[in-house]
Amino acid sequence: MNSIPSSEVLIIGAGPAGLMLANILGMYGRSVTVLEARDELIDYPRGVGLDDESLRTIQTVGLVDTVLPHTAPQHIMRLVNGSGKTIMINNPQTREFGWDRKHAFIQPEVDKALYAGLAQYPNINVHFGHLVEDVIEDAAGVTAIARVTNADGTETEHRFSAQYLVGCEGGKSPTRKRMGVSFEGDSPSTRWLVVDVDNDPLGTPNVFLGADPKRPYVSIGLPHAVRRWEFMLHDHEDESVVTSKEWVAEMLKDHVPDPHNLSYIRRRVFTHHGRVAGSFRKGRQLIAGDAAHLMPVWMGQGWNSGMRDATNLGWKLTSVLTGTAGEDILDTYTSERKDHAKAMVDLSMTLGSVIKITNPLAVAARDAASSVLNLFPSAKSYFSDMRFKPMPRYTAGVLADPTTQASGTAAAKLTSKLIPVKTANRKVSPVGVQFPQPRVNSQLDENLLLDDVIGNWWTVLVWGNDPKDVLPAHSIKALEALGAKLVALVPETQREWAQEHMSEDVLVLGDHTGAVKKWFDERPTPMIFLRPDRFVAGACLHQHGPATLQAILDSMGSAADHSPSKAQDSALAV
Numbered sequence: 001m002n003s004i005p006s007s008e009v010l011i012i013g014a015g016p017a018g019l020m021l022a023n024i025l026g027m028y029g030r031s032v033t034v035l036e037a038r039d040e041l042i043d044y045p046r047g048v049g050l051d052d053e054s055l056r057t058i059q060t061v062g063l064v065d066t067v068l069p070h071t072a073p074q075h076i077m078r079l080v081n082g083s084g085k086t087i088m089i090n091n092p093q094t095r096e097f098g099w100d101r102k103h104a105f106i107q108p109e110v111d112k113a114l115y116a117g118l119a120q121y122p123n124i125n126v127h128f129g130h131l132v133e134d135v136i137e138d139a140a141g142v143t144a145i146a147r148v149t150n151a152d153g154t155e156t157e158h159r160f161s162a163q164y165l166v167g168c169e170g171g172k173s174p175t176r177k178r179m180g181v182s183f184e185g186d187s188p189s190t191r192w193l194v195v196d197v198d199n200d201p202l203g204t205p206n207v208f209l210g211a212d213p214k215r216p217y218v219s220i221g222l223p224h225a226v227r228r229w230e231f232m233l234h235d236h237e238d239e240s241v242v243t244s245k246e247w248v249a250e251m252l253k254d255h256v257p258d259p260h261n262l263s264y265i266r267r268r269v270f271t272h273h274g275r276v277a278g279s280f281r282k283g284r285q286l287i288a289g290d291a292a293h294l295m296p297v298w299m300g301q302g303w304n305s306g307m308r309d310a311t312n313l314g315w316k317l318t319s320v321l322t323g324t325a326g327e328d329i330l331d332t333y334t335s336e337r338k339d340h341a342k343a344m345v346d347l348s349m350t351l352g353s354v355i356k357i358t359n360p361l362a363v364a365a366r367d368a369a370s371s372v373l374n375l376f377p378s379a380k381s382y383f384s385d386m387r388f389k390p391m392p393r394y395t396a397g398v399l400a401d402p403t404t405q406a407s408g409t410a411a412a413k414l415t416s417k418l419i420p421v422k423t424a425n426r427k428v429s430p431v432g433v434q435f436p437q438p439r440v441n442s443q444l445d446e447n448l449l450l451d452d453v454i455g456n457w458w459t460v461l462v463w464g465n466d467p468k469d470v471l472p473a474h475s476i477k478a479l480e481a482l483g484a485k486l487v488a489l490v491p492e493t494q495r496e497w498a499q500e501h502m503s504e505d506v507l508v509l510g511d512h513t514g515a516v517k518k519w520f521d522e523r524p525t526p527m528i529f530l531r532p533d534r535f536v537a538g539a540c541l542h543q544h545g546p547a548t549l550q551a552i553l554d555s556m557g558s559a560a561d562h563s564p565s566k567a568q569d570s571a572l573a574v
């Protein structure tokens with residue numbers, strides 16, 4: 001038995017959620033051990049859609065340049081009926097978070113880029129071929145017992161200890177089972193055959209969902225000449241038969257001019273699941289990615305939901321480990337992520353049930369209903385602009401929202417003290433939603449993405465004013481202890497003046513497109529407390545700033561001493 005020096009966090013599973021979480025923790029200077037049972041990363045495509053929220057996180061961890069070459073932006077999805085007529089199109093054009101809403105991507109290449117990104121952090125170690133067989137948890141931490149099969153066939157036991165453990169081992173997650181939490185939902189019995197080739201015989205981009213009552217199918221053009229088809233299987237069709245080259249060639253004959261010379265990456269059968277864990281945390285153990293939720297492929301949200309988990313959890317674990325938040329903040333990981341994951345599961349299941357219809361009467365009703373809906377621009381844009389996609393909007397967690405805060409909480413008590421004024425628009429609260437990522441000018445450069453200038457930790461954004469002029473000294477002190485960056489967003493016309501006249505340590509950014517002013521005009525809360533994951537924790541008028549900040553700190557179960565550790569200091573200087 002070997003004991004390995006301990007780290008702060010143990011991650012089990014080097015899939016996308018685990019790799020992204022390790023990148024985020026590495027960026028914040030934390031020490032992490034990743035244990036992966038396989039000998040290498042999975043090398044065949046699974047997820048095919050990468051969204052703007054994920055790309056924003058990839059940008060934060062500095063890996064956009066290595067990820068983008070494996071993506072195709074403006075990934076359009078068309079739902080076509082049995083006669084090939086488009087009955088729904090999903091083609092969102094906005095770039096609210098700084099990136100195209102949807103990208104096709106090659107998952108193995110992007111996962112590889114996430115893995116390669118870890119090499120820059122001295123405190124991150126990844127061990128392949130380590131199968132975790134048990135975990136012991138006590139008041140001081142967790143110890144994972146892993147079995148390693150050596151080259152000569154003998155086996156060795158290794159023990160790894162840490163303060164927290166995050167299971168990212170996929171849907172069958174042993175961590176989730178050890179935690180004893182439920183995994184409720186449905187696993188429809190419908191099986192699908194997935195075929196991936198790397199010499200795409202068609203070459204057309206984008207996604208076609210074929211709601212063909214004879215046999216529903218999917219055809220997706222992916223980067224690097226990869227094409228994915230999926231075919232719904234009938235109950236009597238045997239797995240060993242449908243995965244044969246002959247059967248697949250027969251299936252493809254309506255989809256490909258010549259289905260015989262295809263270079264297959266993989267032919268496999270899978271079923272969809274729509275499940276969410278009852279809790280994402282128990283004590284010192286947490287779960288993320290497919291371990292916490294499984295959803296059908298239709299919205300392309302499985303991979304992206306894992307990215308959202310890592311984005312939500314990474315800064316919270318860091319806050320606990322560095323003493324800027326109490327351990328209870330980890331419970332907000334469940335409260336913030338679970339409902340959204342459930343909404344994604346439900347939407348994906350619904351879309352799947354529309355595609356899978358085979359009953360002729362129901363098919364006719366669906367096609368007629370979609371024709372009518374397409375006559376109405378608002379209904380049509382609901383689908384094409386992807387307004388049906390549930391966007392995370394936290395109502396409880398690390399935030400202080402006078403419009404939604406649950407009664408009885410510390411934040412509610414404080415925010416109830418805020419004196420309302422007539423011009424403050426309290427109906428459109430940006431609290432709990434992701435802040436947009438506009439382009440801005442700085443003293444050093446022009447047309448920069450906001451996140452690239454504000455860094456990766458807490459930020460206070462103030463429209464048109466110096467945060468140090470509009471917040472009292474005790475609030476500034478608390479923000480310094482939190483490691484927050486102070487930012488003044490001003491019209492570009494005022495930027496040089498503001499740089500000369502505002503406090504030296506305030507970052508002044510110019511709004512050269514007018515998008516920032518428009519945003520603040522629509523939500524008259526000129527002071528924004530932005531969390532490290534780019535979600536708005538508080539939004540208020542200047543005079544409400546101190547109470548709002550205090551409420552946010554209370555919602556973090558903040559330790560009395562907010563000063564970040566030395567290690568965090570250096571990590572925050574990114």
Ligand SMILES: O=C(O)CCc1cccc(O)c1
Binds near residue numbers: 050102209218297
């Ligand atoms: O991200 C997307 O738009 C593709 C979602 C999708 C749809 C159907 C099958 C599949 O594997 C992914």
